[in-house]
Amino acid sequence: MEVFLGIDMGGTAIKLGLVSREGKLLKSFQVPTRAETQDRQVIVDNIKNAIRSALGGWEKVLAIGIGVPGGVDKKHGIIRFMPNIQALENYSLAEDLEKSFGMPVAIDNDANNAARGEYVFGAAKKYQDFVLITLGTGIGGGIFIRGDIYGGVANFAGEVGHMKLVPEGRTCGCGLNGCWEAYGSATAMIKRAQGLVAMGKKTSLSSVPEINAKVIFDEAKKGDEIALEVVEEVCHYLGIGIANLIHLFNPEAVVVGGGVSQAGDFLFERLRRYTSLYTKTEMFETCTIVPAALVNDAGVMGSAALAIMTLEHWGK
Ligand SMILES: [Zn+2]
Structure with missing residues (x-):
């Protein structure tokens, strides 16, 4: 062996x-x-x-x-x-x-290795051209072109979390403003939910011991309107970013990993819906959005x- x-x-x-x-x-x-x-x-x-x-x-x-x-x-x-x-x-x-x-x-x-893991063992075995994104504290990325990682001139490519989504937007951990991960990561979700709780909105999130991405998804699934508002907003931003990646790379698949990807169909149905709104039809139809196999x-x-x-x- x-x-x-x-x-x-x-x-x-x-x-x-x-x-x-x-x-x-x-x-x-x-x-x-x-x-x-x-x-x-x-x-x-x-x-x-x-x-x-x-x-x-x-x-x-x-x-x-x-x-x-x-x-x-x-x-x-x-x-x-x-x-x-x-x-x-x-x-x-x-x-x-x-x-x-x-x-x-x-x-x-x-993140490049996470993409390799999906390519060799996981959800991207049958693809040569795909983009992996990992949704967690930040948003990581790995870009596969013709069966290998695309690294760019210094192998720093794939920093998809710092694509600019909102001019003069929220401050990102990297020090710049308006980055994708300031809107679509678990951290962004938690901050948004905490903000709505602090505003006194009526939500079951105000009585949970700790607000994390899983709790927000769980409460949204149970019908809590504020939790659902946070989920819809995050998925909307994720959809815009995924649409950008599809337009850039015309991949066969976008593989979504990281802790947040565990939210299942409730997440993926929304990711597909929002992505489709911002993607050229022919490109959306030839790209599948799937969960990572390795978590x-x-x-x-x-x-x-x-x-x-x-x-x-x-x-x-
Ligand atoms: Zn950034």
Whole structure:
């Protein structure tokens, strides 16, 4: 059996998973990232120890794939910017790990890897041209053209969450105004709902312990008018952004992942309806909007998919 190691690095935890070529998650665990030490050597040693634990007892691991929340020079295996783990910026992490473990190591942005995961194991297996968006704290994106990620000149392409949707609009986490994710992410949904509760609107959301995207969808499904207003507004903005992506790339599919995608048909029926309003008919009809297949382990599975695709292209 061919086995690959997928690593999903976040600001607080590093998740590792051994994945078979067929997409079976054989072993997984996580360790703290130790980003707070801001010490490159400490963090790199920590990663190496975790990899040693993951590889222990598995002789047939063929390659390692790593996903990070940042911009990556994939060709050279160097992370160019990563606000949550700055100590690893501008360091040849892939080369270091290749020397230490004697196997191919590839690094890329985590949203690009999420798209690879859907392509190799998930909802995009039958597509060559598709766009993946992940709806969570922000909106991430990965663009597939002819069976591979489109990276642009520096491999930073696919930052769909920062497409400008509203001139002089809401301030985004990136510091600019009017970005898509300031209107269509879970964070945007929660802020909007909290605002309506604070205005004294009559809604069941005012009595829940914590407002999150799932609660908003659940209350909307039960018929709460304010929760439904928030859902409709967010789906409206999501539809505009998806329409923009369809016009740009003419994809076979838009695959929607991230926690919010768990809301099911209630979400997807609205996404399709709003997208259709803003999309040229012929283009809408040739594009399907579908949920991602990988949710809980999307990070490690996506990184394992990067390892598989890297090995396939190795030496070519
Ligand atoms: Zn932004």
